[in-house]
Amino acid sequence: MIALELHPRIIESKDWATIIFVFALVFIVVAKSAFENRFSDFIRLIVSDKYTKIYRESSHLMSGFNVLLLIVNLISFAFFIQLVLSHFGYGVKTDWILFVRIFTLLTVFILSKFLIEKIIATTFGIEEIIEQFNLQKVTFRTYIGLLLLPVSIFLFYEDFATNYLFFSIIGILLVINILTYVISLKIYQNLVIANLFYFILYLCALEIAPYYFIYYLITKN
Template sequence: MIPIEKTINSLDWMTIVLFMALFLLTLGKYLYHNRFVNFIILPFNDKYVLLHKKGQLLNWFHIWLTLFQLANLSLFVFLSLKIFGALPEGPSLMVFFMLMGFLALFQLLKFSVQFLKAYVFNTQELVSELVFSKTSYFNYGSLVLCAANIILIYILKDSKIVIYAAIILILLINGIGIAKLLKNYQKAMFPYFVYFILYLCALEIAPLVIIGSYLKD
């Protein structure tokens, strides 16, 4: 009888990432229950944005949701690249952290451009409210990403349908957010409409086109 060595990993790094992300979400729900209730119905009722849009970018609830979004977005991109055979070579955990660092840097760059533009045109308060509204919808979309990550890791591994479905839902949620944003701020943004369209094309639409082309190739 030849002994066979088995190595059993009870918790891999993806499980830990999901656990930490869900812990942040649970903590936000526990400490800010009323705010969480308003947030969870965001696509159907923008009460959350209307109540908390002023000076809330550095609120802990919003920060935790943004970290929840970053973790799930990074994991979703990692899994998508892996399924489409486009994952860079190297240890999986290192590649994940590289993706997370890139996505965090990209978001910080977008915020910097927005607030620099706000400083130039003296519209800091307006831009702060717009950024809060847009990131709130993006953070809400991370709930879809979290569900997709769980399905891709534990249920339907290597399922491209799950990836496509998640992307469609994310685009739908953020489309609703942009439509409501334009509706609520149409008068305030009208003098800067051209700059808004340029920003939208350069920093919102262009990355999606590049990523889509990369996955297609």
């Protein structure tokens, strides 16, 4: 008689991710309801510069609209990073603890970078250019995060993603990020030229060095 050996079936729970995705959608709905006209202009950012012309003052940087979409942005990028790590064998996409770690690191990194930028800008007396430059970056990166959210949701619940797909998405994100800098520099070129020395120091210290160290730590480990 053949003995049957039973093995427990391990089912990975995705409920926590579903809840977080729902929260992200709720934040988007709240932003759309509370700032209807602004949200409408923001959605058309890719085809119209109306939003950047209307909301170009630095006072809009810490507005409720940007805070709501910043949370969505953090969720979107945290999930995408976790998906990339999972795909290349450095984690599990259903590990909620890993998501919390990535989300926390992203939040600390962004807030710390913002605080240091404020300190440096105040020290060098270039608050105006840095705040306007940051607002421009935040606007485009938030837009990228909003577009990336449905992609992250789709990839999370599907398992057919390939290396080519992930490298393509990462490549597109890098290109858009570079274009963001180019557009921002073009818009604020007069302010940049007037404070060129300090702006170069800012780029080297806070726009190049942090990402270089992150790359070094990842490749080192």
